[in-house]
Amino acid sequence: MRKEIEQAVELLQRKDAKSLEDALALLQGTVFSFSMKVCGQRQDAEDTMQEVLLKSVPNLPKFDNPKALVVWLYKVAKNHCLISRRKSKFAPKQALSLEELMPDRQELETLSGRAADGTPETTFLRRESAKRLREAVQKLPSEYRLILVLHDMEELADEDIAEITGLELGTIRVRLHRARLFVRKELAKEGQHRAGRQTRNSRQEKDLSPLPLAGSPRVEPRERRCKEMFAELSDYLDDELDDSLCEELEKHVDGCGPCQAFLSSLEQSIEQCRTAPQESPDSYVAARLRREVLSEYQSVMSKAVKRGKNHATRA
Structure with a gap:
């Protein structure tokens, strides 16, 4: 398991905006680099990165251990990447003997x-x-x-x-x-x-x-x-x-x-x-996506707080 995953989980537990943004940056890099290796195309990797990060918003508060995050993150990335991957002209069509x-x-x-x-x-x-x-x-x-x-x-x-x-x-x-x-x-x-x-x-x-x-x-x-x-x-x-x-x-x-x-x-x-070098997403694209995810996350958390207050009032 990559150390970036463990670091991201630690940051997510702090629940402040700066830690959340740092965690998202680590997860972005992990998903993009993985997707580049599987997809082989930068556009596909960026699409996968965006899809995975946006899907992660409701689940981020639930990740309290690295293994759970690893399985969820790579499963979603794998599914999206294999569906959207542009067919490589080099890819052999037969099974490997x-x-x-x-x-x-x-x-x-x-x-x-x-x-x-x-x-x-x-x-x-x-x-x-x-x-x-x-x-x-x-x-x-x-x-x-x-x-x-x-x-x-x-x-x-x-x-x-x-x-x-x-x-x-x-x-x-x-x-x-x-x-x-x-x-x-x-x-x-x-x-x-x-x-x-x-x-x-x-x-x-x-x-x-x-x-x-x-x-x-x-x-x-x-x-x-x-x-x-x-x-x-x-x-x-x-x-x-x-x-x-x-x-x-x-x-x-x-x-x-x-x-x-x-x-x-x-x-x-x-x-x-x-030891292969990790590929990084375009800094502008990555920063824009983090802002979008943070905004969505704050909206989700705000709704959760309101639901909690309403429940307490009715009780």
Whole structure:
């Protein structure tokens, strides 16, 4: 959960105008940034921000804990954003197949070569810009993109995501892992392309066939156990594996150069998602919306006070 949510709840409890405006500013930023990641278009994100903030007016006094606010806020934003989202020209129409997201022989040899040369995949991934990350996320089908954004970018727990989406925890874990693999593959493409050229040139000069890691037998990229390891990596990185499976995976990875390199590349792409810069709404649009919400909130509170006085008088 983002700290902005917790701060907003604290401010809402103070119930004074300045604290309310500060809380709205935090919520605006959270909703807009989330909507940009899901919608991909600034106008859609601003529309969602406005819709969510105006809908929140009657509910603001009720939010006395961050979890309640998180579930309500993201559920409303998700519903509006997915309905109004302008269709991305990049969005794949098919479901993500785990087989298609696995690294092929060429990529694993490239990854292994980088590990042997002391040039890890992370070096290439660090060079990818925020723009490339946004493009990779937007290429995801919406059902996968939503889970990735909520988990890795908005830092929500699986249980909160289940409440927001209505999905089973197992479905969330599957979609998250496939979304991570897809983004990793997109971010690694340029690095693979560059490294592939270097590797081909080097082999042509030395007239050598593809080499395994020094001191290690050739590891077939499509060996069944490697594929099983790849399928479990997200659970491993999120501490979702039981101890016996975790120990088995670590033992395999320790002796498998391609799996080590692939795990490193996946870790780095997840870290990029988690540290992606938050996009901010236009300051003029945001200020105007806050004034509108504050005015509406004051009207709601005034009516509530009048109802309370009338009830007391009748009593």
